[in-house]
Each structure stands twice: as C-alpha cells, then as structure tokens.
Amino acid sequence: MRIILAAALVAAPLAAQTGRPSEAVNVFIGTGGEGHTYPGATAPFGMVQLSPDTDTGCTIRDCYGHAAGYRYDDPTIQGFSHTHFSGAGHSDLGDVLVMPVAGDRVALDPGDAKVPGSGYRSRFSHARETASPGYYAVTLDDAGVRAELTAGTRVGVHRYAFAAGRAAHLVIDLRSSLYNYPGKILWSGLHLRADGTLTGFRETRGWAPGRKLFFAMRFSSPLTDHAFVDREEKVPYKGFAAPGRGSDAVAEKLGRQLEAQLDFGRLTKPLEVRVALSGVDENGAVANLEAEPGDFDAIRVATRGAWDRALGAVDIDAPPAMRTNLYTALYHTLLAPSVWSDADGRWRGPDDQVRVATGYTVRSTFSLWDTFRAEHPLLTLVQPAQRTCDVVSSLVASREASPYGILPVWQFAGRETWTMIGYHAVPVIADAYLKGIRCFDAPRALDAMVASASYASYGGLGEYMKRGYVPIDKEPEAASKTVEYAYDDWTIARMARAMGRTDVAAQFDKRAGYWRNSFDAKSGFLRARLANGAYRTPFDPTAINYGSDYTEGNAWQYSWFVPQDQGALFRLLGGDAKTVAKLDAMFDFDNSKLDYSHAEDIAGLIGQYIHGNEPSHHVAYLYNYAGAPWRTQERLTQIVASQYKPTPDGLSGNDDLGQMSAWLFFTGLGFYPVAPGSNEYVIGRPFVSRAVMTLPNGRRFTVAADGLSEANRYVSQVTLNGKPLARSFIRHDEIMAGGELRFVMGAVPNKGWATAKAARPYSISGY
Template structure:
C-alpha cells in the first residue's frame, strides 16, 4: 500500500514540476462514485506550505476527526504559519493529534497528541533545532505519504513507521517498531495549536480497564471554554503506564513527589499539565483507537463503536470508499496539473462544516450545554465570512439535499441554544468565536431555501435570520439600523460591515418574498440599499462616513487593517462589494466605461506588499487585487455588469495559474475551510456564484476540456468546450442545450434541470457578446426588474 501511494504522489508532483499547461427543486440521490484515478489525483499536500494552512491529516468528508501530524505548536504571537499545526517547510515532528483546521487564518485544536518513542522516556517535546532534546523526532518528506483518509510517515529518531486512518469519530493508529525494541508511547494533553500561556484550563486522564483510558480537556483558545472528551482503546494492553502532572511531578519515572502518588500505575489524574507514558514491550506492531466527543467520556467510549475490530486495511479502504463516493459528484477531463488541482480543491471543499455529534445524537451547543439532535446531524466549524460566497453554493451542487439540510438545521440549532439568540458568526465544536464580520448564515440559509432544499423549519429559519439582523449589540448593527450604514465614529471597519450587512439583508428579503412575507421583504430590500450612502462618485470608492453624514477625511484608498474603514483590505479591494446591485456600481463610476476602467486599474496598478504593510491576509496580489482573501473573489466577474465579459475571461486566465499551483505552496492564501478551493472549482467549470441567493451564476471561462456534475437530484449537468487551448481563452459563444446564451448568465434552475453548457473558445475576444443590459447579471435594481 505504501508503495502504490508513493508512486501516485511522485507522479502527481512530477506533473506539477513540469508546469504542464492549465488548458487543453432538488431531491437527493447519492452521487456516482469516482473511479480510483480521481481519488488518486488528489494531492493532500497542496496548501500545506506557504500561506495555505492546510493539513494532510486523515479525515473523512465532513468528519469529526482529523488525525494527522503536527510540526509546531506555537504561542499566539508566532502561530500564524502553523494554524493547521503542520507546515511543509519543517523537518521535525511533534506528534500526531486528532483535531485540525484545514486552511484557516487562526489556529486552535491539536487535541490528544500521541508520539511513538523508543529508548529513554522523555516527557518534554524538546526543540526542533536540537535532535534528541525531547520526544520530538526528525522526519523526511521522502518517507512521508498521504492520500484522502490516510497518512503515513517514518519517525526517524525513534525508527518507528506510523500509519493513520479514521472513521467519522475515531482515529486508528498503527505503529511498527524495530524488532526487539520496547515500544513506548507519549500522550501529551498539554500541547495545543495556538498554544498561548494558560490555554489548557483543566484536563483529566483515567484508566478504565487494562486496554482502555479516557480523558478530557477544557481549553480557552479561539473558542472559550471548549470541552473535548476522548476514549483510547489499545489492541495490546500496556505493560506499564505513567500519568504525570508536570506542574507538580518531577518528570521521570519512579519519583514520588511529597504528597503525590507515584506516577507509575496511577489510575486517574487531573490537572492543567498532564502527560502520560505507556510501554508495551517488544510487540513489533502497536495499534490503538481514539474516539472523540464534545459531550462526555461515556460518549467517547460509545463512539469507539465507529470502528469494530482491528483491521487497519479495512478501515483505510472504507475511508477511501467514502472519498471516492464524494468525489464522484464531479467528473473531469483536463490537463493533468489542472485535474490534480481541481480534485484536490474538491477534496478540501468537502471537509467542513464538520460533524460534531455523538452516535446517540448528543452534542454541545454554544450555551455550553448538551443537546440532542432530532432528525438531523449536528455540524459545526462554520467559517461563514469565507464560505457563504462559494463553498456553500458548491455544496448545494455536490452533496445530497439531506446533508445541506443538516447544515441549515445545525445553524438553526445553534441559534436556538445561543445565549444571544442569533445564528453563528464563526463557530467550531459548537462554540462561537465572534470572528470576522457580517451575519452570513443568512445567505447560506436563503440560498439553500431558494434552490429547493427542504427538511428544515422555514418559518423558524426566517425568524432566526431576523433575530441575527436585528441584534444591535453585535459589530455596529445598532448603528447600521439607525443610520442605514455603519458610521466610522460609532464602529470600526464601518464600510466593510455596511456592505456585507446590506448583502445579507438582500438575501433575507429574497427568502421572505419567496415565502410570501411581502412586508418583511420590502423592509429588507430597503435596508439592502443602505450601502449607497457610502458611495462617493467624486473619488469612485465606497468611503467611511460619520454620524454627521460627512465622508471621513483624510481619505487614503490604500489604507488597510485594524483602525481603518475596511476589514482585511482597503478601499481598492472592498469598494466593489454590492453583488446584489451592479447598477449602483455602474452608476457611481459614470457608466459601463467607468466600471471597466476602474476594474482595469485594480488589476494593473503598480503595487507591492509594502503598500499594505504587514497584512497577513492581503496576499496573492495582482495590482490591488488580492486573491488570497475573500473580498477580492468576485471582482474579476464584475466586468459582466458593464457588458465586458471578455475582460473577465482575460483576468481569470491570469489569476488561475498564478494563484493555484500544484505542490505544497500551491495556494496564494488560506484555503479558509474550502472557500479558495470552491472558487477554483466553479471558475474551472466556467461560472461563479457572485451573488448567492440570486438564482444565477456569472459565466467566466472554462479551464477544463469537459466536466460533468452529478447533481443531488439525479440529473447530470455537462460542461463541454470546443477549441480550448493555452491561447484560446476567450468565449466566442455559449450554448445551453444547443440554444445560444445572450450573455454571461447561467440560471441555477437551468443547471439543476441537467443538460449541457457548451463553450466555443477562440484566441480573440468576442467583444459583442454580453453587451445587452438584459443579458447582464443583476444589472438592474431591484433584481426582478431585469426579468
């Protein structure tokens, strides 16, 4: 098995090194399984280097466990490069923990870390630059392998071969020690990703039987008061175990500190700095399972039933089968490098929101209490500021209706349990972090409802959306309701907050109207126009405005960061965020030509990183366009609002090869739990959901020879190209089921019905296609006026 995975990984990386061209109302049925070549095309190491912050951990689609390697756990002042715990550029391993984020701009998790060791028992991890200074070990990428649901590496300093696989709630370890070696194992409950002082508030560890141990950790990291419970089952009972609290024990075997029990053979221990050592004798091979629960140790013990027996290969093959089924939603014909990038992107897009519920339906909510899901599976890890844009619209196309209904029901359950009575902002393990801006659960729910997803209480959903949009204590919402915009003298980052609140309100209006709630729809359609107060025709930017109605002075359109009027961006990146009202943007800039000129200026400006100072999220710069962060993701598609879709095709042809490459550093910025990846999947297919809940996609240009979406309603939607090549980047015409499309708009209803979208490509721009106002996306206000 290691040999076959090694061969696939080597071939994939070789194709990338060669830089091959990048060109050449829904009901639920399971997607077709992909053939193994699609599964083998995934390179889980893409995004593990640079600023991608992805993990190569073994996990399942939306799995609760992400079992994989950690190379560094750093303090909060140094943690940014290690948000996923693992970084390709490192050459030593801390161990293997069971929870990881993939592609976030903030770190946490890294729970229940194990490290196999030999020789002297060391309880401290040691230092990367000093081999044998602790239990840490060197490793080599030449002896590291990974594929969906599997990770393997050789721990060089201890000469142990590690293999990891998983079920939804359980991680399965298989370690092979040298013949005759006393197999040892360290369990470190102190270590945590984003490990600033005092993160571990309390932890417990106790022996349940000769083969089983359970425990918990209470942490205050990104999410406060997070409780995680675990259960360990060893195939072979340890011959000896030591339970240490390194705040009170001298950390070596056999020492009895005054007033404390001997750490050897302890049955239970509590404290803030627990670490355990296990010995098994010369067993050669060691296997053990670890189950997780946010509810209780008993819940973790019950979750061990996810994996019956000790057949590692069977568990691994079951994981591969689940990934094969999930990847089967998309069939691709593309150049090898593009095919690898796309299947890896789809793999990344299918990891969150992750399951956060025990086998019996119990889960922990944002109130810290235990609840039970009835009729749905509770999921958490919602990075909504990122994922409402493209990830959730993609999941509506590649996941069953039941799964998407589970996501909505999870949001509604969190709102019901929230001490504030609002929908999640950025949550994981059921808890709220309050990270980022907007109330972006609204477009996720509205888009799902308007695209036919049912299986949740739509009236409760509308009331939850209203509650979130009216919660005045959150991020300037009270000022927004009073003024129609967020004044800079009342709340920081007011321009960004206004623009995003307005879009969220528009999606609420769309859903209310579809439900026959005309009064609510009218109220929120008006709220959704509040951004117009910040548009300044004199400068052509959306600008901060005070409570007195005056624009903020002085004005610097490149000012970014904390203390500015913009979130993780500048006026150059954020002034174009009114995806529900392209007419307003055209109007502010004096017509079609004005919008085209301004968009050209964004991409063609002479900029560099120094212009924005140290802004970790302003990455992937092309002029002022910053693809490494979400506020820029729709910008290239805005040319369609001005009747110049050929310019979109031109810009996308430059963005894709620069921002997405094979190899560990292949992502220009954080994957943000699949948003960067979802952008690539949509863009490669030739269209993008600029305004979720609009019922339409803006057509760009394809990057694949052909593709088939196996939709959750059983229909198949085909994308086919004629004449595509490295130079033929322009759409000459597009035909839907043989009928020419007048412009760059694809309706979701047409996609959901199945059929074929044909792109005829050429080397020269067709500047006539898409000019007619009626053919433009969301080109009039209100939206329905264009129909």
C-alpha cells in the same frame, strides 16, 4: 421540455474512470506557503482531522504559519493530533497529541527541532511520507517508527510499526495545542478505565473560550505500564493525593499540564490505536468509538470509499496539473462544516449545554465570512441536500442555544469566536431555501435570520438600523460592515418573499439598499462615514490596517461589494466604461511602494486585487455586469495561472475552510456564484475540457470546452443543451435540470457575446 429531458438525464453509473477520484488529490497542496491546510487523515466532513503537527511550541505571532499544525518546510514532526482547521487564518485545535517513542528512554517534552534527540519529536523526510484522502504515512527517523494515520467520521486510527526489539511507548501530550500560549489550557483529565480504554478531556480558552473536547482511546496491544504526569509547576494547593504511585495503577489524573506515558513492551506487530472524539463527554467518546468499529485497514478502506464517492460527484477531464488542482480543491471543500454531534445525536451548544439533535447531524466549524461566497453554494451542487440541511439546521439550533440569540458568526466546536464580520449564516440559509432545499424548518430559520440582523449590540447593527449605515466613530470597520449587512439583508428579503412573508421582505429590501449610504460617488469608493454624516478623513484607498474603515482589506477591494445590486453600483461609478476602467485600475495597480507585511492574510496580490483573501473573490466576474465578459475571462486566466499550483505552496492565501478552493472549483468549471441567493452563477471561462457533475438529484450536468488550450483562453460561443446561450450567467435550475453547458474556446475575445443589458447577471436595478 425539461421534464422530458429529465428522464434521460437521470444518472446511470459512470463508466470506469482512469483511477479513483481520490488518487487525483494532492493533499499537500496548501501545506506550505499561505494555504494553512493539513495533509493528515480525515473523512468527508469528519469530526476527526488526524494530522501531523510539525511544530506547536510557538508564541501567538509565530503560530500563524502553523495554523494547521503542519508546515511542509519543517524538518521534524512533534506528534499526531486529532483536530485541525483546513486553511483557517486564525487558529486553535491540535487536540490530543500522540507521539510514538521507541526504546528505554522516554522524553516527555517535544524538545528542540534543531537538536535531534532532545525530546520526543522526530525528524522525517518527505521521501518517506505519503498521503491521500483519509490516509497519511511517514517514517519517524529518530523514533525508528513507521507511522500511519486514517480516520472515520468520529474516529482516528493510528498504526505504528516499531523497530524490532525496541520497547514501544506512546506519549499523549495534552499540553500541546495550536495557537498555544500560557494559560490556554484551563483543565484537562486522563482516565484509565478498567477495560483498558483511556479516556480524557481538555478545556481550553483562546479563540473559542471554554471549549471542551473529550476523547476515548483503545489499543491493539495491552498496556504493560503507564504513567500520568502533571507538569504544572507552582500549584499553590493541589488537594490530597489519589491512589497509585510508582508502578501502581493510576486510574485518573486531573490538571492543567497533563501527559500520559503509555508502555507496550516489545511488540511483534504494529500497534493500532483507535481514538474517538466527542464534544459531549467521555462516555460519548466511548460510544462514538464503538459506533465505528473496525481496525486500521477497515477504516482506511471505508474512508477511501467515502472520498471516492464524494469526489466522484464530478468527473473531470483537464490537463494533469489542473485536474489535480480541481480535485484537491473539491477535497478541500468537503472538509467543513465538520460533524460536531455524537453518534447518538447529543451535542454541546454555544451555551455549553448538551442537547440531542434528531433528524440531522449537527455540524460546526463555520467560517461563514469566507464560506457563504462559494463553499456553501458549491455544496448544494455536489452533496446531497441533506448535507446543506444539516448545515442550516445546525445554524438554527445553534442560534436557539446561543446566549445572544443569534446565528453563528465564526463558530467551531459549537462555540462562537466572534471572528470577522457580518451575519453570513443568513445568505447560506437563503441560498439553500431559494434553491428549493427544504429539509429544514424554514420559519424557524427566517426567525433566526431576522433576529441576527436585528441584534443591536452586534457590530454596530443598532446604528446601522437607525442611520442606514454603520458610523466609523461608533464601530470599527464600519464601511465593510455596512455593505456586508446590506447584502445579507437582501438575502433575507429574497427568502422572506419566497415564503410569503412580505412584511419581512419589505423591511429588508429597504435595508438591502443601505450600501448606498456608505458609497462616496465623488471618490468612486466605498468609504466609512462618521455619525455626523461626513466621510472619515484622511482617506487612503490603499491602506490596510486592523480596526480601520475596512475588514482585512481597503477601499479598492470593498468598493465592489454590492452583489445584490451591481448595476446600481456601476451607474454610480459612471457606467460600463468607467466601471471597466476602474476594475482594470484595481488589477493593474502598481503596488511597488506599498507594504502589507503587517497584515495577516493579505497575500496573492494582483495590483489591488488580493486573491488570497475573500473580499476580492467575486471581483473578476464583475466585468460581466459591465458588458465585458471577455475581460472577466482574461482576469480569470491571469488569476488561476498565478494563484494556484499543484504544489505545497500552491494556494496564494489561506484556504479558509474551502472558500479558496471552492473559488477555483467553480472557476475551473466555468461559472461562479457572485451573489448567493440570486440562484445565478456568472459565467467566466472553463479550465476543463470536460466535467460531468452527478447532481444531488441524480441528474447529470456536463461542462464541455471545445478547443480548450493555453492559447484558447477566450469564450467564443456558449450553448446550453445545444442552444446558444446569449447571456453571461446560468441559473441554478438550469444546472439542476441536468444537461450540457458547452463552450467553444478561442484565442481571441468574442467582444460581442453577452454584452447587452438583458444578457448580464442579476441585479436589482438591472431588471
């Protein structure tokens, strides 16, 4: 039956839609509030994220709000730098800041945003700012320059139109960075090559200690003069001076606080600057620059096409605000993991060694604690399988290059940051394998997964393996670690069994049950235990503190994290009714006496449900497991309405490299991967009247919602390919076969749909 369907479902080109998909994106969503997104130019998964930085001169604490460089409320732009995270809760990057300056006086410091003219920064207005995927433009009022940005995969292109008659300059400020602080910049360099190419590098510490980035820059007009300046004071010993002084050519400058002033004279046409990055070396950056030829307009058109193709994986029919939210969400999910290897395949690994990747593109920027949940599962539906295989091969190659011999935890620019907890590269790999994606080396991957789950020095794993839980007196955040390890272990077991490695499967199946060892049935909460077996006291399920029993959360959020065995959890909680009551208690909790302002990334609160951070993300879907899918539908309605808007402050929390957006995208379509590795998506309710996915295998899968309206927020009926679907989940293979998932929406709950045990989503003990 499926085979017969398949032929009919293989996609023909979609009929012309109303406008390009890229036009439905609002790249400013998340640039205010807590979203930490950036509005600048980037290609899908591009190595370059060329975006305005409105402020970087901040201490570490102040930096949080400027994690992506740009804040919508800021009045000035400091410059345009080439690397940014989309929605990270911690930050770094902001590399190779370029700022156009016009006139005879060139300031080399950014100056005070409150004092116009005090530096090279410039005021700007949103009225003269526009942006879309792969393109950003703004008028720099003080400089009198129209600035445009676009980007290819490893290339960013600037176009600066200077006012007629004013001398054109660029300032390259290698001192500028996000999460900057004294001593961050370890070393940097500028080289002006004989052919006019400017190359350079920067080594920094901080979030990723010893990170190296190289660049190459070419200009559409020749330099009339240049100066390389070392702004570092008090260098006890600088060595001997290199050739070049005053107006003489300076070929090279090395130092810790470098700037370049580039002069172009009075130009009769806009200045275009092509910049490529490399993680390998300056020659790699030059090669990357040459691998993507073309001027500003050519790169802009090519990248717009790439975005239209990528976003065109789904054709969405929904109310305008929701359509914008969903396309923007999809856009945000297609930014990371970003390209890290050079065009020739060379890449720098976590051990700082350069290797060559063959058969795949190395990717980095892995915010895995966030993205294992929905971001990576989404990519298996909207991107070619090779994209996921790039991810898996990159993870495995990184592990093999890791000084620790384990998979990435939170990695960018090829380097490990040891941020957050778990070994969540594991569910990403298992999810891919179990979905039948096999363009990677599975035995090597399983080996990497087992190694990561067995590295005793990491996050209390030694204790976990010995005792069946992480003891809080040996390791902070022990409760969260215990349950996340147990889930990750379950995905290892699943993949190992599918590979016929029953030895590994048995070992990790056992560990998958270790969540029980930290669950206090008496209080009904996951709790941290001491090495002596006792639960740690005092216990306050609302407390959120760094280094506490939990990770960026408390007992309310973390007690629900058993994706591999929700049924067993719910039995511990006393059954369906008590579970529903406890879920309700979470959402309806009265926070009025609580203050979480000390904790970063605790935003988007609905009672003790915290949508702005990931531990809550699957919780609204759990009513399904207790036989009350209509309650899930209600909660999703509540969350979507309160947590997402098509405005700069439209994300209630950090987008976390696409996870917040992936949640919305799945939820908008009506289902969500509560347990990656299960090959099931739990059905919620759709927020689109129709969405047609063109799947990686070329087939089409349609979601339709008859009668959808604000009032009709409940699912009355569901059919899959015309047949009633009595269960509250759908399997991955059912989607990949192509077909139609059709909802009939109603104003009142259908409390009889999918309530039976067998109709509920996967759970070990439920089957």
